[in-house]
Amino acid sequence: MIRKRNRTRLKSVYLVRCGEFYKVGVADNVQERIATLKTASPYQVEFIRSWQARNAKQQEQMIHGLLWRYHERGEWFKLPTGVVLVLACPIPSNPIKALQKIIR
Numbered sequence: 001m002i003r004k005r006n007r008t009r010l011k012s013v014y015l016v017r018c019g020e021f022y023k024v025g026v027a028d029n030v031q032e033r034i035a036t037l038k039t040a041s042p043y044q045v046e047f048i049r050s051w052q053a054r055n056a057k058q059q060e061q062m063i064h065g066l067l068w069r070y071h072e073r074g075e076w077f078k079l080p081t082g083v084v085l086v087l088a089c090p091i092p093s094n095p096i097k098a099l100q101k102i103i104r
Contacts, residue, residue, distance in 0.1 A: 011056035013063070015048040015087050021076045022048070022084065024063050026056045048088050059096060063087075066099045 012030045016023050018041055027033035030050045038045045053059050070077040079087075086098045 010052040010054060012050045012052050013056050013059050014050035017046045017048055017084075018043050018076075020078055021072055022079045022087075023075050024060055024067070024077070024087070025075055026060045048084075049090065051090075051093055053094065059094065062096050063099065066096070066103050069103075 009028065011026050011028055014023075014025055014027060014030050014033065016025075016034060016037060018037075023037070025033065027050075030047075034045065034047050064071075064075065067077050067079065067083070070079050070083070072078050082102055083099065086095050086102060089095070089098075092098055
């Protein structure tokens, strides 16, 4: 019997900044996604951080839910410095628990 490998491709959750706004999104290829955002925006788009996850879409949705009070439009948020620092920090690899501690 031949077993099929689980070929679930990891997606990435990413954080970018454009002026005073931040976007949390999901992409198969973060570099291509950032390039698309830069082309579509009249303002500079700055890559902050990304991390790979099997459940990237769920993580994105959880982060959006935690950040609801900072929501501006679409997937763009006006975040306080403390929240940006948690999202930008590479440790922990998944910032959801850290966000839950600081956002109440």
